[in-house]
Amino acid sequence: MLRLAILACIFCAGTVLAIAQSAVTVPNFWDGRIRLDRPEPGPPRVVRFLTDDDYPPLHFAAADGGLTGFSVELSRAICEKMLWTCTVQARRFDTLLDSLAEGRGDVLAAAMTLTPQIRSRFAASHLYFRSPARFVTTSGNAQPELDSRTLQGKRVAVVAGTAHQAFLDRLMPFVQRREVPNLAAALASLRSGDAEFIFGDGVALALALGGRNGGELAFTGGPYLESRYFGEGIGFLMRKDEPGLQRAIDYALQALWDDGTYARLYLRFFPVSPF
Template identity: 75%
Template sequence: MIARFANALARFALAALLLLPAAGARAAPGYVVPNYWDPSVRVERPDLGPPRVVRFLTDDEFPPLHFAAPEGGLTGFSVELARAVCEKLALTCTIQARRFDTLLDSLAEGRGDVLAAAIPVTQALRSRFAASHLYHRFPARFLTTRGNAAPELDLPALQGKRVAVVAGTAHQAFLERLAPFVQRREVPGLPAALALLRSGDAEYVFADGMALSLLLAAPGGADFAFAGGPYLESHYFGDGIAFLVRKDDLVLKRAIDFALQALHDDGSYARLFIRFFPVSPF
């Protein structure tokens, strides 16, 4: 399921990302940077012991979180955040791309020390690895035509509305369970959902906010807008993603938690987020 989710989203995100203009480091008014850190809880920096090289593992086909840069090498929000963690901790690090479906086994078998990839954290994953503090989540959003957009939109207001959604996804399950009063237009993929919205056969698209935010930032995205706020129900959309380490490397996990909080506090997290998400998915 994880691989299927990643591959489907990555194909659409890559197509949208390639259309993006060069992203600046400034956020538009009202831009939302998520905050996963409680200011009343401070993480202490642990002693990492003797110098070591920390090996990060990732995948190169899941923009904007981790992908191959046009000029070569790896980049993406997760990749650059990993580099910022290493700089904050004064660690020597390497980042290596492996095939997505081999990442968990590669970490478990010691071919790397930290996993920096879009694998949603689950209880099953936590039973196998130690997860850092969450650094990203996958909000679900409603997209509509710009003239139909409203900053406030609750589910009851969608009574009888035509909503395009990709069949077999968590977004379809969410609508089926919590908004059975909408007219679902189930389609095989996100491009088909957007086609229904353009033609007027659907009034809204309900899908992954990350992919939709890339669409909004790409040429032609000005025709559309988010309606209402993000949906983050863990039961449907997961708990989010974190850096993963083996359970015998908990000192490194605590060091990463310290670095993530420090990067949030000094604004580095926000700058990276804006760089890779020109339109906030939140």
């Protein structure tokens, strides 16, 4: 009974509110009852954002070589909202935290999931994105809701050694796991009929659904946001000696949600939403 109660909570894991625009679900991370005051402008400065150029659709190099992506364009929208002069610089992903700590930039705008270790070193803005886990199946098999009875004994492809495998091991032992080395193998397993579902990272799966032959597949059920397995989410990171910068970014993020900019950028970079 306890396991069923836990599963009931997990299957209702849509704790992030959402709105639908053009059949794409846009997540809302802001509580409308909490209103932030616009901070006083500080002395003029150039705010330097750091990111990586190889993680679409959040941050990547465009065809012309320029930086773009959801996190990058959201950074630029913050700068416009706050009337800041800003730069956005790409660095290798594994150097980003040290670059921020050493003062080679002011704000980190990359898909780096917040952890207790990161929070101990840096200040973080309000969350602006999370990557949920999702189930994918063939289009004809998709349904709005999934429960333990629907999944009982089903063959589920999952990438071995991931948090998604650990989640299935611990909380869905009633499925038949098909452990595969990567997402491409999971998709091949589903298309061949060896698996009936894929369970994995929502962003990666959304890209697959939006790609060639993606129309034959579909998300089924809702998003899974259990932070113990899939992380707290993504925010902008700053050094802890910049509290004014953190307050300004939090204000700008809420304002960009209120004026529709966040939704417009989300729809631009997530034509298939992971939520």
